[in-house]
Amino acid sequence: MKRFVPVAVFAALLLLLGVGLSLRPGERPTALAGKPAPAFTLQRIGAPGQPFQSRQLEGKVWLLNVWASWCGPCRNEHPVLVDLARQNVAPIVGLNYTDNFDDSGKWLAEHGNPYLAAVFDGDGRVGMDWGVVGVPETFVIDKQGHIRLRHVGPVTQQVLRDKLLPLLKELQGA
Amino acid sequence: MIGELGSFALMLALGLALVLGTVPLAGAWRGRQDWIGLARPAAWALALFVTLSFGLLLTCFAQNDFSIRYVAAHSNSMLPLYYRLAGAWGGHEGSLLLWIQVLALWLAAVAHGSRRLPAEVAARVLAVMGLIAVGFLAFILFTSNPFERLLPAARDGGDLNPLLQDIGMIIHPPLLYMGYVGFSVAFAFAVAALLGGRLDAAWARWSRPWTLAAWAFLTLGIFMGSFWAYYELGWGGWWFWDAVENASFMPWLVGTALLHSLAVTEKRGAFRGWTVLLAILAFSLSLLGTFLVRSGVLSSVHAFASDPQRGLFILGFLAVVIGGALVLYTWRAPALGGGGTFSLWSRETLLLLNNVLLLAATAAVLLGTLYPLLLDALGMGKISVGPPYFDAVFAPLMLPVLALLAAGPFVAWKRDTWRALPASLRHAALAVLLAGLAASFGLGLGLLAAAGLALASWIALASSLHLWLRLGEGGSWRHRLLRQPASYWGMLAAHVGLAVFVAGVALVKSGESHVDASLRVGATVRAGELEYRFVAMERHDGPNYVAARGTFEVWQGTRRIAILQPEKRYYPVQQSPMTEAAIDRGWTRDLYLSLGEPAADGGWQVRIQHKPFVAWIWSGVLAIALGGFLAAFDRHYRVRRTAAQPISQLTSLEGVSA
Amino acid sequence: MRELAALMVLAAAAANCSAVEPQGAELEARVDRLAAELRCQVCDNQTIADSDAKLARDMKAVVREQLAAGRSEDDVIGFLSQRYGDYVLYKPPLRPSTWPLWFGPFVLLGAGLWLLWRTLKRQKGEQA
Numbered sequence: 016m017k018r019f020v021p022v023a024v025f026a027a028l029l030l031l032l033g034v035g036l037s038l039r040p041g042e043r044p045t046a047l048a049g050k051p052a053p054a055f056t057l058q059r060i061g062a063p064g065q066p067f068q069s070r071q072l073e074g075k076v077w078l079l080n081v082w083a084s085w086c087g088p089c090r091n092e093h094p095v096l097v098d099l100a101r102q103n104v105a106p107i108v109g110l111n112y113t114d115n116f117d118d119s120g121k122w123l124a125e126h127g128n129p130y131l132a133a134v135f136d137g138d139g140r141v142g143m144d145w146g147v148v149g150v151p152e153t154f155v156i157d158k159q160g161h162i163r164l165r166h167v168g169p170v171t172q173q174v175l176r177d178k179l180l181p182l183l184k185e186l187q188g189a
Numbered sequence: 190m191i192g193e194l195g196s197f198a199l200m201l202a203l204g205l206a207l208v209l210g211t212v213p214l215a216g217a218w219r220g221r222q223d224w225i226g227l228a229r230p231a232a233w234a235l236a237l238f239v240t241l242s243f244g245l246l247l248t249c250f251a252q253n254d255f256s257i258r259y260v261a262a263h264s265n266s267m268l269p270l271y272y273r274l275a276g277a278w279g280g281h282e283g284s285l286l287l288w289i290q291v292l293a294l295w296l297a298a299v300a301h302g303s304r305r306l307p308a309e310v311a312a313r314v315l316a317v318m319g320l321i322a323v324g325f326l327a328f329i330l331f332t333s334n335p336f337e338r339l340l341p342a343a344r345d346g347g348d349l350n351p352l353l354q355d356i357g358m359i360i361h362p363p364l365l366y367m368g369y370v371g372f373s374v375a376f377a378f379a380v381a382a383l384l385g386g387r388l389d390a391a392w393a394r395w396s397r398p399w400t401l402a403a404w405a406f407l408t409l410g411i412f413m414g415s416f417w418a419y420y421e422l423g424w425g426g427w428w429f430w431d432a433v434e435n436a437s438f439m440p441w442l443v444g445t446a447l448l449h450s451l452a453v454t455e456k457r458g459a460f461r462g463w464t465v466l467l468a469i470l471a472f473s474l475s476l477l478g479t480f481l482v483r484s485g486v487l488s489s490v491h492a493f494a495s496d497p498q499r500g501l502f503i504l505g506f507l508a509v510v511i512g513g514a515l516v517l518y519t520w521r522a523p524a525l526g527g528g529g530t531f532s533l534w535s536r537e538t539l540l541l542l543n544n545v546l547l548l549a550a551t552a553a554v555l556l557g558t559l560y561p562l563l564l565d566a567l568g569m570g571k572i573s574v575g576p577p578y579f580d581a582v583f584a585p586l587m588l589p590v591l592a593l594l595a596a597g598p599f600v601a602w603k604r605d606t607w608r609a610l611p612a613s614l615r616h617a618a619l620a621v622l623l624a625g626l627a628a629s630f631g632l633g634l635g636l637l638a639a640a641g642l643a644l645a646s647w648i649a650l651a652s653s654l655h656l657w658l659r660l661g662e663g664g665s666w667r668h669r670l671l672r673q674p675a676s677y678w679g680m681l682a683a684h685v686g687l688a689v690f691v692a693g694v695a696l697v698k699s700g701e702s703h704v705d706a707s708l709r710v711g712a713t714v715r716a717g718e719l720e721y722r723f724v725a726m727e728r729h730d731g732p733n734y735v736a737a738r739g740t741f742e743v744w745q746g747t748r749r750i751a752i753l754q755p756e757k758r759y760y761p762v763q764q765s766p767m768t769e770a771a772i773d774r775g776w777t778r779d780l781y782l783s784l785g786e787p788a789a790d791g792g793w794q795v796r797i798q799h800k801p802f803v804a805w806i807w808s809g810v811l812a813i814a815l816g817g818f819l820a821a822f823d824r825h826y827r828v829r830r831t832a833a834q835p836i837s838q839l840t841s842l843e844g845v846s847a
Numbered sequence: 848m849r850e851l852a853a854l855m856v857l858a859a860a861a862a863n864c865s866a867v868e869p870q871g872a873e874l875e876a877r878v879d880r881l882a883a884e885l886r887c888q889v890c891d892n893q894t895i896a897d898s899d900a901k902l903a904r905d906m907k908a909v910v911r912e913q914l915a916a917g918r919s920e921d922d923v924i925g926f927l928s929q930r931y932g933d934y935v936l937y938k939p940p941l942r943p944s945t946w947p948l949w950f951g952p953f954v955l956l957g958a959g960l961w962l963l964w965r966t967l968k969r970q971k972g973e974q975a
Contacts (some may be wrong), residue, residue, distance in 0.1 A: 025515055031562065033504060034566040036501060038566060
C-alpha cells in the first residue's frame, strides 16, 4: 500500500498548482474588510485652519480616494471622480498621500476638486492606518462606518459602473 | 533568415526527439535490435540541431538583430558583446532554449558514455531523455519561441536588465541548468530500470557518476547564484529563501539523499525502490522549479514574466512526465525486491537516517514555499513565509545530519557495534562538545551558532581522523595517498567542505554588524576598529550607464588597509538605478560598502558592513562541488560492463565494490 | 586654524551620525531584527530592512518610533498586521491554519523515523 503514496501526493500537488494558476498572487484584498474605518482628523488643503474629522461622515455611505499630485494614474482617474461627484451619489473624501501641501493645492485647482474635503496626509501615517500601499486607491465605507471595498489602481468608467456604483446603491438602500 | 532557420532547426529537433522517444523504447520492449540501434544516432542528431538553433540565437544577439522580438526585448546596441550573448538566456524564451541546449549536451554525453552499457538499457535511457526533450521543444515551439519576429523591427533594443549585466549572470544559469537537467539522466536511468525490470547494483554503478556530476554542477550553480546576489544586489545578503532559490535547493537536497542511497544500492543492493523513487523525485523537483518560476504562481524577485497559459502547459508536462514515472513506479514496485539486510547499527542505517533527515528538510522547504499558495487556494487569506520560518525549521533538521555524517565513514557495512568506534573518535566528540559549550557561554554565541561551530569542528576532526586511520602503515606517504580512490577524496572534500560552510554561516550570522551613516566628501566614520574616510565622489561612465563612484579609504590605526569604490549607477535605456557595492574580501572577514541615496545637503547614505568569515561559505561550497566531481571521475565507474541479473532473480550482491 | 577646527567638528558631527549612545544602538538592533521579519508591501519579496522603497522606509520609521516609545515587538507586529494583514509578516503567526506549516516537517520526520524503525525491525525478524 505504501507504493501508492507517491502518486497520491503528486496528484494532490498537481491539484494545488492547478488551482494556483487561476489565482492572482498580486491581488491583495484589504486587511480591513468589514472592519471599522480608521478615524482621522487632518488639515484641509486650501483651508488650513479648519481640520476635517472623518467622524463627520458617520451614518453616511462615502468614498475615500487616496491620491497624490506626483501620481500619473491619479491624473487619469480624476475626471471620472469629478464626474462621480457631479452625480452626487456619495461624498468623496480625498486623502492626499505623502505629498507637498502647495503642490497638491495647485493640482486640485488645475484639475478640479470632486472632494467633499481634500485632506493632507503628509507623512502617510493615516494612509498606513488604512493599509494603503500605493496611489491611487479608493475605499467604500458604509453607514455603520465599516470598510466594504478597496479598489487598487485608478477608477475607470468601467470600475465605476461595474464595481462602485452597484455597491454604493446597495449600501445606501440598506 | 537566421531567425527562421533557428525555428526550423528546432522543428527538426522536435521530430528527432519524437523518434528518439518512441522507437528505441518499442525496440527494447520487442527486442528489435535495429530499433534499439536508432537511439544513439537519433540522440546525436537531436543534440546537433538543438545546438545549431542555440548558436543561431547567439548569432542574432551578436548581430543586434532587433527584428527578432526576444532580442529587441533583452539587448541593446550599446551593450558589450559578452552581455549581448549572455542576454540570450536573460528572458523566458531564451532560457528555455538554454535548458534544451543543456539537455542536448547531456544527451550527447550519455550517448557517448553509454557505449559500455547493455544496448537496451542505453536505448531506454536515451529514449526517456528524448521524451523530455519532446516536451520542452513543444513548449518552446508552441508557446515561447525566441525566434518570433518583431515587425517592424525595433530601432534599438530594450537592454538587458542591469542586474543581469554581470559575469555571474553569464555563468549562473548554465551551471544551474547543467545540474537541473543533469538529474534527468538519473531520472532516465530510474525509469529505464523500471521499464526493463533490471534494478541491481550494476544499475546503481551506472547511474552514480552521472548523478554525481549533475549534483556537483547544481552545487556550483547554486553557489554562483548566491555569490552573485551577495556582490550584485547591494545589501550583503546571500540567501533569502526566495521561491526561486528554494526551487534550486530542493533538488539539491534530494540529490544529496540520492547520492547516498545510490552508494548503498551499489554496495549492497539494498534500498532499490527507495533509490529509484529518489531519482524520480530529484528530477521532479527540478521540473517543479521550472514551473514555479515561469507560471506566475509565486511572486519572486527573479521570476520570469508570468503567464498562466504557459504555466498550464508546464503543469500538463509535469503531470505526464512525473505522473507517468510515478505510475510506473507504483506498478513495478512490488517486483523490485529487497536486497541485502543490515543490522540496527550499520552504515546502511546511518545512511537511511541521513535520507530521512534530508527528506524532512526538503519537505520543510517545499512546505514553506507552497504554503502561501495553499492557504490562498483554500480561500484562507494571504500570508508570507520567509527567512524567519526557514531558519527556525531548517537548521534543527540539518544539525543531526551534521552529527551523523562525521561518524558514518567509521561504521562498517551490514553490521557493526558502536563500541567498535575508535576511542579517538569518542574523545574527539567529547572535546567538541566541551568546546561548543565553552563557545556558547564564553564567547556569548547563540545556541544555534555554537552548535553549528561545534558540529563543523566535529566533522573536520572526525574526517581527519578517518583519513589518518585509512592511510594506515606501509609504503611511502606518496604511495599511501595515491592509493586512495578518487571517490574517497571526493567524500572527504565534500564533507569537510560542508563543515567549512557551516562554520562560515554560524560565524557570519552571529558576528556580522553594520553601520549606517550619512556622509559628505571628506568625512570619516568609525566602524569597530576601522575608520572609513570618504575621500572622493566622481562621475564615472560605463558603456551603457552613468555612475557616481565614491572612493573610500579604510584605515586601521595608521595603516591604510583598503580602498573601496562603491557606485550608484543609472542605466538610461531601462531607466533603472543600481547599486554596485564595494567589497574588500579576506579569509577572516569581508568589508562591504554600499551607497544609498544622496541627501539634499550633498551627503550620501552609506552602509558599512562587517561580515566575518564569509569567504568560508564560498570556499566550503566550492569544496563540496569539487568533491562531487572527484567522486564522479573515479576510475571504478569506467569498468567494463558486467552482466546484470533481472530484479526478480537477484539474491545477493552483484558487481564491484571499492 | 579655525577652519581646521571647523572641519574637525564637521567630521565629528558626520561621524556622530553613526556614533550612538548605547541605548540607541540597542534600539537600532531591535529595529533591525524586527525589520528583517517584515515584508515590504511594494517590493517583489524583500524585507523592509533591505528595501529602499518609500513605504518600506516609512514602515521602518514606525517600527523605530513604537519601539522607542516602549511598545513590545509583538505590539508592533500586531499594529502592522492589523493594517496590512498577515502578508506583512515573514514569520507566519502560529494558529490552527498554520499548524501544518510549523509542525509538518517535524511530524514528517517522526513518520520517517517510525517507518525506518519498522523496516529495521522487520529485517531483524527476517534474519532470525
